[in-house]
Amino acid sequence: MANVTFSSPVMSKDVTVYAVAGDRGTLLAVAKAHKIPIPFDCQDGECGSCLVEVQHLSRNKYAIALTEKEKELLKQLGKITKAEVTDAEVNDMPPHYRLACQYFVRNEEILVTFEGDQTLP
Template sequence: MAAITFLNPGLKDKVRVIIPPGSRATLLKLAKDLTLPLRCNCESGDCGTCAVKVVPLHHPHGNGTVRLGELEKNILFQAGKLSWQQYDSDVLKDMPPLWRLACQYQVKDEDILVAF
C-alpha cells in the first residue's frame, strides 16, 4: 500500500490518496482522477509539461536511488530539469528530490510527496 500526497500552491490543502498494493497507475492518472490541476499536453512523455518533484518519504535522508527510463531522462534533460551529470548517470540519488514526468512515473508501494 502506498500513500501519495499532492502539494501545489493552487490547492487549498494537500491531497492525500492511498493506493492499493500492485497498482500500476501513473501520477498523472491519479492527479486526473482527483481532478488536480496538474498540467499535461501529450500524456506520452514527449513534452515535459507534467514534470513534478517527487520526494520519497520512507528515507528522507537520501538513502535511495532511482533509474530513469531513456525517454523520461531525455525529456527532463532537454527541459533543464536534469544536470549533465545526472543525465550521464545510470542511477540517480533520490535526494534532493528529483523531477519526474507524472505521465511516466508509475506508483509503487512507497509513500511519496508530489509537488507541482
Template sequence: MANVTFSSPAMNKDVTVYATAGDCHTLLAVAQKNKLPIHFECENGECGSCAVEVGILSNRQPMGMHLTEKEKVALKLAGKISREQIEQAELSDIPPPWRLACQYIVRDEDILVKF
C-alpha cells in the same frame, strides 16, 4: 498501499490519496482519478509539461525507479535534471527529484509530489 501527497499553489491545501502499489498506474493517472490539477499535454513523455518534484516521506532508502528514455530527454532539456543525476539513477538507483508524472509508476512508498 502507498500514500501520495500532492502539493501545489494551484490547490487550497495538500491532498493525500492512497495508491495501490504495483497496479502500474502512473502518477498522472492517480492525479486524474482524484481530480488533481497536474498540468499535462501529451501524456506520452515527450513534451515534459507534467514535470513534478517527487520527495520520499519515510526514513527508508528511496526505491530506485528507472527513468524512461523519454524522461531523460525531456527533463534534461527542461533543465530539471543533470547528466550526473541521470548517471546516479542508472548506476546507484538514486532517483532524481524531478520526474514526469505520465511516466512515473507509483511504488510501495509514501511520496510528496510538488507541482
C-alpha cells in the same frame, strides 16, 4: 500501499491519496483519478507539461526507472544533470524532478509538488 501527497499553489490544501496495488499506474493517472490538477498534454513523455518535483518520504529504496524519453526531456528542460541520471541508474538515488506521465507509483510515500495552471480555481 502507496501514500502520495500532492501539493500545489493551485490547490487550497495538500491532498494525500492512498493508492493500492492495481489502483496505481502512473503518477498522472493517480492524480487524475483523484482530480488533482497536474497539467498534462501528450501523456507520452514528450511535452513536459506534467513536470513535478518528487520528494521521497519513505525509506523504501527502489530501482529508479527513467524512460529514455523522460531522461531526454528532463535534460532539455534543465531539470536533471548527467550526474543525477547516473546516480539514479547506478545508485537508485531518485532525481528531484520527474514527468508524472512517465512515473510509475510504487509502494512508497512521496510528496509531489507542481506549479500547475494558475488560472485553475
